[in-house]
Amino acid sequence: MLRDLSKFLKVDEEKENAIQDLLFKSQHTMLRSKKLVFDEERMEMCENLEFAPFTKFCPKCHREYPMDENVCYECLVALKDISEKTPIHDIESKPIFRFSGENSLDDFESIFCESNVEKVNEFNINMNDLEKIIRNIKLTSLRNLDELINDNYVDLNGITILEKVLLFTKTFVNVEYKSYGQQLGYFEFETVTIDDRQTASLQITTMIHELSHFLLKEILVGVLCKLLDCASNRFIDVIVTYVLAYSNFTQLIDEYSAHCCEGRFTVYGYQDYSSFLNIIAQMDGEMSRDEIEITKSIGNTFANAIKDILEIFIDRDLREDIKSNFLNYHYESPNYEMLKLENCEMLTDEGFLKAIWLIISEGFAAAGENLEILNDYLEEAK
Ligand SMILES: [Zn+2]
Ligand SMILES: [Zn+2]
Secondary structure, X not given: OHHHHHHHOOOOHHHHHHHHHHHHHHHHHHHHHHHHHHHHHHHHHHHHHHHOOEEEEOOOOOOEEEOOOOEEOOXXXXXXXXXXXXXXXXXXXXXXXXXXXXXXXXXXXXXXXXXXXXXXXXXXXXXXXXXXXHHHHHHHHHHHHHHHHHHXXXXXXXXXXXXXXXXXXXXXXXXXXXXXXXXOEEEEOOEEEEEOOOOXXXXXXXXXXXXXXXXXXXXXXXXXXXXXXXXXXXXXXXXXXXXXXXXXXXXXXXXXXHHHHHHHHOOOOOOOOHHHHHHHHHHOOOOOHHHHHHHHHHHHHHHHHHHHHHOOOOOHHHHHHHHHHHHHHOOOOOOHHHHHOOOOOOOOHHHHHHHHHHHHHHHHHHHHOOHHHHHHHHHHHO
């Protein structure tokens, strides 16, 4: 019977419409209200962010905290204010490298006395002494690094490759920035100046290059202090600066060594080869081709000693990062012509000691005859 009624059914359009409307409306308003809640939540989150920024950090795990927090319960340590963290770029360092000795030779007169000239020529130094000098430099750099990290709450995992190299550079020298001229950077009297307008990869290579100049100088300061059994001071420093600058021979060693260090930690074939090509050009027949190659080999041998120092921080991982970062910026192919001319020889221990003897004994004698220049350097170094 019920079944029979079915043939009498029809759609109540009015009601249907009304219900459809309702369903639609409720759905619509529900959606709207949901959206509203969501937006409000977001607004609230934004407001929280705006009014409670992370102004504190944990000095141990370096996690950041809002200002109303006081403690990192994971590390069980009180939080520090973020203003106590200095950006690596602005960290000031005045690292001091010291060699000790019995004599304190505090003027040129006492340094260049006859018995000292004899000591230099006798050259009583062996590989063991050289290793001690290098160890001393490493130790001072690492102590400085430790101090810089602690004093400035540096998070090594939270800084860029450039900042890592910059921080490491600051363990050796004072770093200054320039924003003028073509020169990428230079090293002068315990200060490396870099152009911080340059790309990160160019700043990194420049720092490694200039750091190599500093380290070669510092190794020779160690050698001279050992020979004269004296403590290092600004007079010894100025003499070594002179020794590395007065002749094409020592300039070429210094420049080729820096060039090799730069290549070692970035990629060979991309450096500015003019740094040592200019020196060779100005020699004008002063040295035979073979002599120039041996001089480059001396530079290469120094570069290996310097590399050993740089690796206390620039380990394989960081080096790979530096290299890939460098290649990201340099799409051009390396300078194949110059790569063919790279000197890939180095001296034996015995040969290295003989080379250092040559540099120091000839240079020391020349320095002793040019006190005026040394005094000028002394003024500049102030
Ligand atoms: Zn923590
Ligand atoms: Zn250079």
